[in-house]
Amino acid sequence: MRGVQELIDEFMRRRIILGPDHFVIGDGFGNPGPHTSLYVDPGRFYRDRELHHECVMRIVERMNGHRPAIIVAPDDQSLPTARLLGRETAGRFRIAKIPVFSLESDPIPAPAGDVLVHDDVITFGRQSTTAYRKLLAAGHRVVAFSSLFRRIEEETLLGLPILAAVERTLPTVPEEDCPFCADGIPVDSAHGKGAIFLAMRGEMRVS
Numbered sequence: 385m386r387g388v389q390e391l392i393d394e395f396m397r398r399r400i401i402l403g404p405d406h407f408v409i410g411d412g413f414g415n416p417g418p419h420t421s422l423y424v425d426p427g428r429f430y431r432d433r434e435l436h437h438e439c440v441m442r443i444v445e446r447m448n449g450h451r452p453a454i455i456v457a458p459d460d461q462s463l464p465t466a467r468l469l470g471r472e473t474a475g476r477f478r479i480a481k482i483p484v485f486s487l488e489s490d491p492i493p494a495p496a497g498d499v500l501v502h503d504d505v506i507t508f509g510r511q512s513t514t515a516y517r518k519l520l521a522a523g524h525r526v527v528a529f530s531s532l533f534r535r536i537e538e539e540t541l542l543g544l545p546i547l548a549a550v551e552r553t554l555p556t557v558p559e560e561d562c563p564f565c566a567d568g569i570p571v572d573s574a575h576g577k578g579a580i581f582l583a584m585r586g587e588m589r590v591s
Contacts, residue, residue, distance in 0.1 A: 385442065391550050394435065400428045406564035407572050408581040409556065412510025416581035418556035419564060423575050424533050426504040430464060439549035440465060443530045444472045446547040450528050451477055453497025458515040459488040462504040465532060469502055487515055498527040506531040506548070507556075509541045516542055 386394075395401040403422040411417030429436045452473065457466040463486045470482040485493050499519055503512045506529070516526050529541050534548035559565060573579040 388550055392552055398432060400425055402575060405572050406569045407576050408578045409507060409576045412508050416577040418558050419562040420554060420556045422554045424505050424535060425575060426461060429532055439532050440468050440472055442549040443469060443547050444476055452482060452500035454493060455482055455484045455500045455502055456515060456519060457486045457502050458511045460486050462502055465504055466502040487518060492522045495523040499524045500528050500530055501526055502530045504532045506534045506536060506546060509536060512541060
């Protein structure tokens with residue numbers, strides 16, 4: 385299995401990690417948030433099936449004592465990885481199937497054992513936290529989180545482990561402290577929340 389730095393280099397080469405440039409990422413609730421020089425594009429993971437599978441297997445290897453009965457994705461974007469993770473985890477534990485759901489498009493399932501919440505990229509953990517609270521309110525027991533890419537320093541969220549394929553802290557700054565804004569460097573409008581950010585400032589339209 386390749387080391388983290390080897391994978392980071394591969395992500396840069398395949399433009400899964402974009403930059404350095406001027407990006408605006410989300411705040412975890414669909415709104416423009418802080419600014420950063422490096423952007424992780426989760427959609428590009430799926431363009432290389434071999435690399436995507438390698439990252440999923442890194443998560444499976446970190447399961448240790450965790451044996452989820454259900455895997456839940458906070459949104460549909462993370463659902464393809466969650467499904468692959470469900471298949472590979474079921475294979476590891478030699479069970480027939482692990483049901484996989486998306487909180488964006490599926491009703492919350494009935495409690496049926498331990499739950500793993502999977503979010504492709506954990507930036508602040510807010511989306512995963514929201515998913516955790518919804519599941520908790522529905523009577524579920526969440527035992528861990530998983531992610532293809534964890535860009536926060538913390539290894540846990542809400543006291544539970546984050547099983548990440550790759551961990552690398554990518555610094556962010558609020559708009560008022562952004563050196564790119566201060567230097568007049570344009571915001572990338574093709575990725576993250578850049579287009580929405582510019583539209584809110586009246587600098588472009590979002591179709």
